[in-house]
Amino acid sequence: MAEDLKKKLLRTSQEEEHEEEELPLLKRMWNESKVMWVVAAPAIFTRFSTFGINVISQAFVGHIGSTELAAFALVFTVLIRFANGILLGMASALSTLCGQAYGAKEYGMMGVYLQRSWIVLFLTAVILLPVFIFTSPILTLLGQDESIAKVAGTISLWSIPVMFAFIVSFTCQTFLQSQSKNVIIAFLAAFSIIIHVFLSWLLTIKFNLGIAGAMTSTSLAYWIPNIGQLIFVTCGWCSDTWKGFSFLAFKELWPVVKMSLSAGAMLCLELWYNTILVLLTGNMENAEVEIDALSICLNINGWEMMISLGFMAAASVRVANELGKGSAKAAKFSIVVTVLTSFTIGFFLFLFFLFFRERLAYIFTSNKDVAAAVGDLSPLLSVSILLNSVQPVLSGVAIGAGWQSIVAYVNIGCYYVIGIPVGVVLGNVFHLEVKGIWIGMLFGTLIQTIVLTVITYKTNWDEQVTIAQSRVSRWSKLDSTDQERETKHVK
DSSP states (O other): OHHHHHHHHHHHHHHHHHHHHTSOHHHHHHHHHHHHHHHHHHHHHHHHHHHHHHHHHHHHHHTTOHHHHHHHHHIIIIIHHHHHHHHHHHHHHHHHHHHHHHHTTOTHHHHHHHHHHHHHHHHHHHHHHHHHHTHHHHHHHTTOOHHHHHHHHHHHHHTHHHHHHHHHHHHHHHHHHTTTOTHHHHHHHHHHHHHHHHHHIIIIIISOOHHHHHHHHHHHHHHHHHHHHHHHHHTTTTTTTOOOOOGGGGSSHHHHHHHHHHHHHHHHHHHHHHHHHHHHHTTSTTHHHHHHHHHHHHHHHHHHHHHHHHHHHHHHHHHHHHHHHTOHHHHHHHHHHHHHHHHHHHHHHHHHHHHHGGGGGGGTOOOHHHHHHHHHHHHHHHHHHHHHTTHHHHHHHHHHHTOHHHHHHHHIIIIIIIIHHHHHIIIIISOOHHHHHHHHHHHHHHHHHHHHHHHHHHOOHHHHHHHHHHHHHHHHHHHHHHHHHHHHHHO
């Protein structure tokens, strides 16, 4: 059965490739762009909305006080990013499995993959709970200001529902994106952010509830779209790929765990990179101004990153679908189109943020010292935006192909062996402080981008098709055997 599926897919993909190659290059790029934007546009909008939740919360918290703003920045830039990196990274394994299964037309497997991912991510979130509970002593131990660490401890407890919301959010979004059904996610995200603005004003300003009001609104903003996604997935809108809850979800968990750990390591090492930048800044003189300025820069950078992450999702889905389908040439062509599109947008944003500099800082703060510090960091922010227009897209290619473990090693070398040590030397030995640290870390990102580009260019994509189809066939066979056993047991 698996061999027949493989031959059928190969024959179909070869026919499609032949038809596509006969078209003019611009027509091919236009066709690929349309398919790419079906995934990328809703993904970008959804990520804008989700990231906007944090920015809106930060804006309201910033009007409570500078200490509260610094504490919120620490929690969401360090703690939430820490949990986000682990859970999002582990959920990216689902992107590989569902994307390739959908391309291979093995739709029935996808719902089981989703449930297995829920189990693995829930257990992971439980393991992470102590970090949220003991945030204050951890930050104090790391050298953060005691008053900031104390407020951060309160905010971290309010953030626990946000962490558990990531489980449903990341997995359902991945499940739906693999099928190009993520428009519903964008609608839910838009509704959520509108509610969040209203509730933040009502609870924080109108009723003057302070941190409690801001964090209550934040938690609800994360959970409202999750409920909508669960209803969409389980109540008939995904009838081909969701066959109901199954005990099969509790079987063959170890392969999912191994793949999730590799995926988690890959994205964690990327997402924690900026976290370490904030922690190193916290040990410098005038830490409150430095953290506030850096958090504003990272928020601006984060807005642009949402565009790149949308293209990362598109690259992941397109590569996984085409590899599962058996089309190596289409996978390569989709990579070229996605990278060029993302880089073009990133270049225009690079020029935009380089021009406006500290003027954008007043959206987030009224403190002139903080705004001046933001202006001083703007050139580095602009370069970061340019690099981030390419690097996440290449990571999306890795996710689609299932290279997470390889990229994890690349990230260790480029980020933690090269980037951070260079940054520490420039920041502390050459007294460039936060700029020196950021320069070093940008250097690590540049090296990583070059390495990923070389890996992608040198890859034998015909071999990747074989690997993807073998993975789908192997997992399909395991699930079919378990399904037969479950059916016999019921009888």
